[in-house]
Each structure stands twice: as structure tokens, then as C-alpha cells.
Amino acid sequence: MLFSDKHAGMGELADTLTDDAYTEGRSLWRDARRRFMQHRAAVASLVVLALLLIFAAFGQHLSPWDNESIDWASLPNLDEDGVPSLASQHYFGLDPIGRDLYQRTVQGSRISLMVGVLGALTAVIIGTLYGAISGYVGGRTDAIMMRTLEVLSAFPFMFLVIVLMAVFGRNVLLIFIAIGAVSWLNMARIVRGQTLSLKRKEYIEAAMAVGVHPILIVLRHIVPNVLGVVIVYATLLVPEMILFESFISFLGLGVSEPYTSWGALISEGADAMWTAPWTLIFPMLMLVLTLFCFNFLGDGLRDALDPKDR
Amino acid sequence: MFSFIIRRLLVAVPTVLALITVSFVLMHAAPGGPFTNERNVPEAVMENIEAKYNLDKPLWQQYFIYVGNVAQGDLGPSFRYKDFTVNELIESSFPRSAYIGAWSFLFVMVFGVGLGVLAALKQNRWPDSTVMTAAMTGVVFPNFVMAPLLVLLFAVTLRWLPAGGWEGGQVEYIVMPIIAMATSYIAQVARITRSSMIETLRSPFIRTARAKGIPRYKIVLRHALKPALIPVVSYLGPAFVGIITGSVIIDQVFSTGGIGQHFVNGAINRDYSLILGITILVGILTIMFNAVVDILYTWLDPRVRY
Numbered sequence: 001m002l003f004s005d006k007h008a009g010m011g012e013l014a015d016t017l018t019d020d021a022y023t024e025g026r027s028l029w030r031d032a033r034r035r036f037m038q039h040r041a042a043v044a045s046l047v048v049l050a051l052l053l054i055f056a057a058f059g060q061h062l063s064p065w066d067n068e069s070i071d072w073a074s075l076p077n078l079d080e081d082g083v084p085s086l087a088s089q090h091y092f093g094l095d096p097i098g099r100d101l102y103q104r105t106v107q108g109s110r111i112s113l114m115v116g117v118l119g120a121l122t123a124v125i126i127g128t129l130y131g132a133i134s135g136y137v138g139g140r141t142d143a144i145m146m147r148t149l150e151v152l153s154a155f156p157f158m159f160l161v162i163v164l165m166a167v168f169g170r171n172v173l174l175i176f177i178a179i180g181a182v183s184w185l186n187m188a189r190i191v192r193g194q195t196l197s198l199k200r201k202e203y204i205e206a207a208m209a210v211g212v213h214p215i216l217i218v219l220r221h222i223v224p225n226v227l228g229v230v231i232v233y234a235t236l237l238v239p240e241m242i243l244f245e246s247f248i249s250f251l252g253l254g255v256s257e258p259y260t261s262w263g264a265l266i267s268e269g270a271d272a273m274w275t276a277p278w279t280l281i282f283p284m285l286m287l288v289l290t291l292f293c294f295n296f297l298g299d300g301l302r303d304a305l306d307p308k309d310r
Numbered sequence: 311m312f313s314f315i316i317r318r319l320l321v322a323v324p325t326v327l328a329l330i331t332v333s334f335v336l337m338h339a340a341p342g343g344p345f346t347n348e349r350n351v352p353e354a355v356m357e358n359i360e361a362k363y364n365l366d367k368p369l370w371q372q373y374f375i376y377v378g379n380v381a382q383g384d385l386g387p388s389f390r391y392k393d394f395t396v397n398e399l400i401e402s403s404f405p406r407s408a409y410i411g412a413w414s415f416l417f418v419m420v421f422g423v424g425l426g427v428l429a430a431l432k433q434n435r436w437p438d439s440t441v442m443t444a445a446m447t448g449v450v451f452p453n454f455v456m457a458p459l460l461v462l463l464f465a466v467t468l469r470w471l472p473a474g475g476w477e478g479g480q481v482e483y484i485v486m487p488i489i490a491m492a493t494s495y496i497a498q499v500a501r502i503t504r505s506s507m508i509e510t511l512r513s514p515f516i517r518t519a520r521a522k523g524i525p526r527y528k529i530v531l532r533h534a535l536k537p538a539l540i541p542v543v544s545y546l547g548p549a550f551v552g553i554i555t556g557s558v559i560i561d562q563v564f565s566t567g568g569i570g571q572h573f574v575n576g577a578i579n580r581d582y583s584l585i586l587g588i589t590i591l592v593g594i595l596t597i598m599f600n601a602v603v604d605i606l607y608t609w610l611d612p613r614v615r616y
Contacts (some may be wrong), residue, residue, distance in 0.1 A: 094520065140355035151325050153600075158555040159573070163585060168335050209336045243452055249575050250454045252560065263454065270458035270563065274466055284455055291450035 032228070035304040045293035051292060056109040063094065064089055065100035066257045069108045072098070079275050084282075090094030092282040095265075104260055105283055111261040112242050112287070116177055122180025124234045127187025132222045132286070134188070147187055157182040158247070160275020162182040165253040172255055178245050183237065190233060194226040228305035232251035235301050240294040246287060262287040314608075318601040322594075329593040330380065330586070332375045334373055335399060337582045353491040361582075363389065375584075387589035390579045396587035399572055405593070407557040409570035410484055413551055414491040422496045423542060426503025430538075433508060441500060448497025457490040469488045474565040486558045494551050503543050510538040536610055543606050552563065554592055 036041060065071070071094060084093035084101075092101035134145040161178045168174055198204060199222075208215050246263025248254040255261050262283050267281030311473070360366045363386075364375055379386055385396035409616060428439040451459070466471035478484050510516065511534055519529045561570030569588060576584035 010543055015442075018329060113374060151321070151328070153331060155325070156551060156555065156589065156596050158551075158558075159589045160336070162430055162573070162577050163333055163336050163589065164560075165586070166580065167339060181327065212495065232535065239450075247555075247559065251562065251577075251578060253574075270461070273458060273462050277462055277466070280458055280462060284459065288450050291452075292446075 001228065002219050010249060016072060026109040026226070032304040036300050037299035037301055041296045042303075045296040045300070048289065049293045049297065051111065052109065052286075052293070056113055059106035059109070060103055063091065063100065063102050065103050065262075067099065067103035070098040071100065075236035083276075084278050093278040095279055096268060096276065101282060102264075104265060105286060107259040107284065108262050108265050109286060110170065111255055111259055112245060113290075114260070114265070115172070115179065115245040116238040116242035118176045119183065119244070120234050120237040122176065122231060123187055123237055123241070124185040126181065128191050128223060128226065128230055129218075130184065130196050131188035131191025131193075135192040136218050137220055138196075138197060138199075142192075149188060153185050155182075158244075162242075162253055163250060164249070165248060172259065175245055175248070175253065175254060179241055183241065183244070187230070187233060187237070190229060191226050195222055196230055198222055198225055231303050232298060232302045235294060235297040239291045239298075242287070242290065242294075262290075315605065318604065322597045322601070325597055326590065327377070327591055330377060330590055331373075332591050333375065333586050337586060338369060339373075339579075341595045346348045348440070349350055363387070374544070385590070386583040388581055388584045390576070390581040390584065396583050399584060400569065400587060400591060403561075403567055403572055406566050407561060407570060408490065410487045410560060410566065410568065411553050413484065413488045414495075414556075415550070417488060417492040417551060418495040418499055419551075419588060420493075422499025423503050423539070426500040426542075427507055427530065427535070427538075429500065429504040430507035430511065438504075442504070445497040445500045448493050449501075452494050453490050454559045454563075455561060456493050457486070460486045460490055460572075461563065476566050483566075487564045487566060490563070491553060491556050491560055495552060499542060499545065499549070500544055503538065506541045507534065507538040512535045513537075533606075540607070540611050543603055543610060546606075547600050551596055554595065558615070 016127060060066070071090070084091060090100050090102065092105055095101045095104055100258045110222065130145065130149075161182060164174070164178050204217065204221055208219055212220075242262070245254060245280045246266065249261045249263030250267040252264075252267065255264060265283035266280065269276075270279075270284060322578050358365065364372050367375070376386065383397075385400070388394050388399055391399060425441045425445070429438040432438045464471045471482050471486055475483055516529060516534055524533075533589050557568055560566065560571035560575055561568035562574055563572070564609050568590075572584060573588045575581070575587065
């Protein structure tokens with residue numbers, strides 16, 4: 001009896017220990033996910049953003065029109081035949097020269113989201129590496145790199161990018177690079193600050209002591225550990241990049257026909273709004289909704305990942 | 311302090327020079343010159359035009375001539391508006407942009423800080439949630455969305471205000487430009503002010519002041535406001551740049567005849583000297599303003615010493 005009892009107790013203990021719910025670890029990321037899930041607005045934003053992404057990727061299959069051809073039948077009387085309606089299957093109406101605005105919006109969403117994500121990615125990669133190297137190496141290198149940053153942040157980059165667009169023509173790829181390449185400054189500053197505090201941690205010292213190459217220390221130990229903060233600011237960079245591109249396209253200096261973007265569509269809509277206000281409203285709603293979601297998402301991620309605010 | 315200001319100015323010189331160089335190189339790397347669109351101009355005339363604008367000289371010579379002129383405050387003749395110099399164009403258009411920009415800036419400071427403080431003092435009660443919801447909404451309405459939206463609402467639909475123009479800067483002509491410009495920055499400043507005010511109000515020196523029995527409004531105005539403004543001041547730099555670049559949009563949408571309209575037209579028409587001139591002007595303004603922000607820091611935060 002005694003023995004069996006003991007065995008039963010052991011069995012119970014073993015059951016408890018192997019039960020995932022009981023021994024579930026509380027790693028940094030798991031903790032972060034729990035905090036994120038509690039932020040309802042952020043979770044909702046994530047869902048809306050996913051829907052937007054699906055809209056941009058597959059939205060064109062929902063309409064019989066395409067983004068380039070002109071609806072000649074409705075063209076002569078755009079003010080009336082061009083209004084958004086389900087019957088004509090122009091869900092968002094027609095644009096000022098008779099093209100289907102729904103298809104144009106789908107196409108514009110694709111460009112805007114792509115510029116946002118790729119621009120932010122470029123900025124994040126340059127900024128993280130720059131900041132991590134500057135903070136890790138320290139000394140004179142750090143001083144020079146930070147002075148350079150100061151000089152650069154005094155540049156009116158928006159003007160330079162516009163000049164760049166005017167000079168080399170309107171090219172989507174150029175927009176990605178130009179926007180990303182001038183937006184990494186804050187990222188570098190944040191990462192440098194984080195690196196400076198990480199540098200004093202024991203595991204970095206241990207890595208140094210066993211002679212790991214500095215480049216490897218930066219890439220394998222520093223960068224993964226600043227990732228949380230990087231993700232938060234990357235999320236906030238995406239809407240900034242979308243705004244940047246829209247700003248340039250609004251001025252007529254961004255993407256060129258037949259491609260379009262939210263900024264270009266808003267600009268066209270602003271010209272046509274006296275007779276066709278829907279050409280302004282639909283692209284505007286898309287842009288505002290996206291910016292909203294990214295801001296909430298950023299807030300939620302900051303609560304979840306930024307150690308400062310805990 | 312004095313030596314700090316001098317040092318800031320010394321750093322500004324190479325920055326401006328770098329700016330001039332980069333934009334100069336970019337403009338001249340462009341395929342096609344400013345006169346490639348002229349119709350059938352005889353060879354000799356073309357040579358004369360190019361000689362007049364120094365375009366026949368080697369690039370490095372053009373560069374030094376240009377930098378030399380800029381140093382003397384001469385931005386050269388406009389390539390497009392043939393009878394005007396860039397200085398004249400800037401002189402006629404810049405005051406308009408500056409007027410709208412200055413008002414917007416004032417609105418951003420007064421309403422942004424005011425609403426932020428209000429929200430912080432009524433934390434978690436209805437004024438706070440109202441202000442913060444409005445701010446969250448305001449942030450996603452950038453100037454190029456706000457400007458056409460306002461025109462659609464107040465000019466196209468309600469017909470209360472003129473859709474654009476300047477008319478000597480009368481109130482009904484500048485209301486919409488200022489609102490369009492200021493909205494997202496007011497929202498941003500309100501959010502920053504709120505969080506830093508809440509943090510300041512929790513600090514020990516505020517508790518001490520309360521314990522001494524100082525009235526609440528005095529604590530807020532005399533003790534808490536100054537330290538709470540530090541993060542706001544660091545946001546002013548970017549906000550100022552945003553308002554300057556925003557004027558490109560505002561001038562375009564509202565046809566104010568401001569400097570932004572010249573910039574965009576210059577970019578489209580390849581008016582080298584005009585674009586370069588405006589970029590340099592904006593660069594100098596930005597650098598000067600950043601220096602002012604740094605000096606403000608030392609006043610707000612005694613821990614900062616240069």
C-alpha cells in the first residue's frame with residue numbers, strides 16, 4: 001500500500017510536471033504575446049491589416065473591370081454614370097478619365113503597402129546595423145558616426161527626394177530606396193542606445209572573453225536582443241513610409257501611370273472632387289484606415305515589447 | 311553658452327555646403343538640361359543662352375561660381391521665369407508660406423500643449439478620453455489628406471470659404487491652410503505633452519509642492535510645465551521641418567502663391583537654380599531652427615550643459 005501510494009503520488013507529480021499548462025515557460029516572446037493579445041485595438045488592427053493585405057493581393061478578381069481600360073459607355077456622362085454602384089460593378093465609381101476606381105485602388109494599395117513595408121525594411125536594416133556598430137565599437141568611431149548622424153538629420157530630405165524624383169524620373173524602385181535610405185536616422189539612434197546598455201551584460205562579456213569576432217557578436221548577440229524595440233519602431237515606420245510616398249505622389253512626382261498609389265489617387269481625386277467627390281473619398285478612406293491600424297498596432301507592440309514602459 | 315552657439319554655427323557651414331553639393335550634383339546628373347524643350351533654336355542662340363547661364367563651362371567651374379554667388383546671397387537667375395531672379399521669386403513667395411507656417415506653428419503649440427495638459431490633469435476621465443480619441447484621429451489625417459477634405463467640406467459642399475487663393479492673406483483665405491497644416495501636429499504634440507505631464511506630476515518634487523500647500527494651478531504652471539515640455543521641445547525640430555515641407559502641399563492645394571508652388575513647378579520644369587535656391591533656403595532654416603531647439607533645452611533642463 002505504502003509503496004503503491006508513493007508510486008501513485010510520483011505518477012501524479014510526473015503528470016503535473018509534463019503537463020504543458022503547468023510548466024509552460026514564460027519566455028520574453030511568450031510574455032510579449034500575452035500582453036499583445038490583451039490590447040484589443042491592436043489585435044483588431046492586425047486583423048484589419050490582414051484583410052487589407054488580402055484586398056491588395058486578390059481584390060482585382062472581385063471585379064470584371066481592369067485598372068487600365070476605359071469604360072467608354074459611361075465616359076460621356078461621368079457625373080452620373082460614374083458614381084459608385086453595385087449594378088454597374090464599378091464599386092468605387094469611375095476615375096476622371098473613365099477607369100474603374102476600384103481596380104485602381106486595389107493596384108494603388110499594392111504599391112503603397114509595398115513601399116511602406118520595403119521602405120521600412122530598408123530603413124530598419126541600415127539603421128540597426130549602423131546603430132549596433134556605432135554603439136558596440138564606441139570610442140572615436142562612435143563619436144564620428146554620431147556626428148555624421150547629426151549632420152544628416154539637419155538635411156531637409158523631403159526636398160532632396162523630390163529633387164531626386166525630378167531628376168531620375170519616376171521609378172517605383174527608386175522611391176523604395178530613396179525613402180528607406182533617408183529614414184533610418186532615428187532607428188540608428190534608438191538601436192545605439194540599446195546597444196550601449198547591452199554591451200555591459202555578462203553574456204556579451206563572455207563572448208568577448210572567449211574571443212568571438214566583433215562582427216559575430218554584433219550580428220549574433222546584439223542584434224537579436226534589440227529586435228523587440230526594432231520591431232516596435234519598424235511598425236511605426238511603415239505608416240511613415242506610406243505617408244512619405246503618398247506625399248511625393250500627391251505632388252505628381254511619385255509613381256507613374258499606369259501604376260498608382262494612394263497619394264496619387266488622392267491627388268487625382270482632389271482635382272476632380274467638384275464633380276466627382278467619390279474619387280477623393282475612397283482612396284482617402286483606405287489611407288486613413290491603414291494609418292489608423294498601423295498606429296494602434298505600434299501602440300500594442302510597444303506595450304508588449306518595449307521594456308521601458310512595463 | 312556663447313561658445314556653444316558659435317560651435318553650432320560652425321557645424322552648420324559644412325552641412326549647408328554638403329547640401330548644396332548634393333543637390334547640385336543631382337540636378338546636373340539629370341538627363342536633359344533646362345533648355346532641351348526649346349523649339350528649333352539656332353545653334354548660335356543656344357550657345358548664347360548656355361553662355362548666359364554659365365552652362366558651357368565645365369561642371370566644377372559652374373559649381374564654384376554657384377557656391378561663390380550663394381555665399382554673397384545671390385541665388386542666380388531663374389531658368390524658367392526668365393525675367394526673374396531666384397531671389398525675387400523667393401522674396402515674393404516666401405512671406406506667404408512663412409505667414410501660414412507661423413500661424414500653424416502657434417496653433418500647434420497652444421492647442422497641442424493645452425489639450426495635452428488638460429488630458430493629463432483629467433487622466434482617465436472624459437476630457438482625457440475625448441482629447442486622446444481626437445488626437446488618435448488627428449494623427450492619421452496628414453496635411454495632404456486634410457487639405458482636400460477641408461476644401462470638399464467647406465468650399466465644395468457648404469460653400470462657406472473660398473477654395474484657394476491669397477488676397478493679401480485675409481482670414482477666410484488662410485483658415486483652411488492653417489487647419490490642414492496644423493491638425494496632425496496638434497494631435498502629435500497633445501499626445502507627447504499628456505504622457506510627459508503625467509510622468510512629471512508623479513515625481514517627488516511635485517509631491518513636495520503639494521505638501522507645502524501650493525494651489526494646484528500654480529503647481530502645474532510654475533513647477534510641472536517646464537520639465538514636462540522637454541520631450542515636446544525635442545519634437546519641435548521634426549514638427550518644424552514637417553511644417554516647412556508641408557507648405558509644399560498647402561501652397562499647391564490652396565494656390566496661395568507660396569514657395570511650395572515654386573518648388574514643385576521648379577522640380578517639374580527642371581528649373582535648376584530655383585530648386586537649388588529653395589532647397590538651400592529650407593536647409594539653412596532647418597539648421598538654424600535645430601540650433602534654437604538645442605538652446606531652448608538648456609533653459610528648460612538645467613541638467614543639459616554644453
